[in-house]
Amino acid sequence: MEKEKKKFGFLKFLLHIVAFILFIWLAGGAVNYGCNLMLRDYIESFDVVDYPEDRLVPEIGEEGHYTITTDRDLKIMHITDVHVGGGMFSFKRDKKTIYEVITMLQKEKPDLVILGGDNTYPLFTPGYNGGWTFNNKMVAKTVIDIFEHEQVYFSTVFGNHDTEAIDYYSRQDIGDLYMSEDYKYSIFREEYTDPDADTVPSVSNQFILVKNSAGEITKVILLIDSNAYIDTTPISSAKMLYDTIHPAQIEWARSEIENLSLKQGLPEGEYLKCITFMHIPVGEYRTAYEELFTDVMGEEGKPVAFEQKDDPKDTVFVSGYWDEDKIYFGGISNTDIAPEDQDLFFEVMAEEMGSVEAIFCGHDHVNNGVVYYKGVMLAYGYSVDNIAYGNEISNVGSQRGATVITVSPDGTFSEVHKNAYKDYGCETDKFVPVDPDGIFTPGLYRTYE
Secondary structure, three states: OHHHHHHHHHHHHHHHHHHHHHHHHHHHHHHHHHHHHHHHHHHHOOOOOOOOOOOOOOEEOOOOOEEEEOOOOEEEEEEEOOOEOOOOOOHHHHHHHHHHHHHHHHHHOOOEEEEOOOOEOOOOOOOOOOOOOOOHHHHHHHHHHHHHHHOOOEEEOOOOOOOOOOOOOOHHHHHHHHOOOOOOOEOOOOOOOOOOOOOOOOOOOEEEEEEOOOOOEEEEEEEOOOOOEOOOOHHHHHOOOEOOOOHHHHHHHHHHHHHHHHHOOOOOOOOOOEEEEOOOOOOHHHHHHHHHEEEEEOOOOOEEEEEEOOOOOOEEEEEOOEOOOOOOOOOOOOOOOOHHHOOOHHHHHHHHOOOEEEEEEOOOOOEOOEEEEOOEEEEEOOEOOOOOOOHHHHHEOOOEEEEEEEEOOOOOEEEEEEEOOOOOOOOOOOOOOOEOOOOOOHHHOEOOO
């Protein structure tokens, strides 16, 4: 009888523990949902971007892709690593992020925004500084509301944090959300996926065409999913074991460029020029960096200083700086493979075909270097992150902003980084004191001179 009492008491204790955890989970979910409702109310408090009546409107063209028809310059705004946490522990900094993004939109009035991935950051607070919510769909809705309310046309590639292993919703679920008929200004389309992939299936693969009034394609915009981690286990996420662009994606992109080029009447072997957006940089970003700098390693195996190299062979420095401890390219954990050999995207699309003439990525929040590598522009965008690198990053303004890419009627393009504070006039004391010139890790600041 005594044993049965102890057994019953232990089970009762376990039930209380389970009930307490369930209560905390439900209560936390309710609070986080309320936080997102308040964030959406905050979005609604802003005026809508003041576009002219003759603004450009993307429409599905005869090739089956969203198409923008214009005889004037097309202004594309690349905004990356927005990192909305969407929880009770990130609420204030999420508001700061929303304020910065909307201020930039209102000042720039872009024809199209391409989000560079990691739009959301639904992760733990301890160790990751997240909002402590795993409802990534709820948070994604809040991010989408920014652009829907501001009436800005946009599409996106996904990053590793948009769909973590611990999140409630899959990459496909989030893709379906962005394609919802409820949204008027999202032009995201899942034009290719590889459901048989060994890792997370690619979802954010899309072509957007730019045409003139004569029907000629003047520029191709390629959004390609750089995927997430090498498998779907939380350990791969914790160890930052980043995936690469899958061979099937590269074959899809190659085939579509070939078809579009033939329909355009180009001779066999000549291809339309495209600019590409992805989240995680391809390994060529690291190779180009190594042509410019040698890292001086410390005792913990991390760089503590750098030395500049002279006369790089394939790399031409354009602008910006590198402030990360390394370049976290796709396949970085495959240490027995050279960075540039991790996948064949650059080799096929840029070198072999000569189609890709620029790549814009995010992921490394405090890198914004721009180079030409083998004649192809490799550009980091400014990030908007206010939480993922710790609360202190919200006090540093040098990395925060957007990249504006202007495509001319003749198909040429230019890019410029614009700072949220210096160029767009975001207030430096609205939420936390921000130093517009502050460097996140001054000891690692590297620029090529």
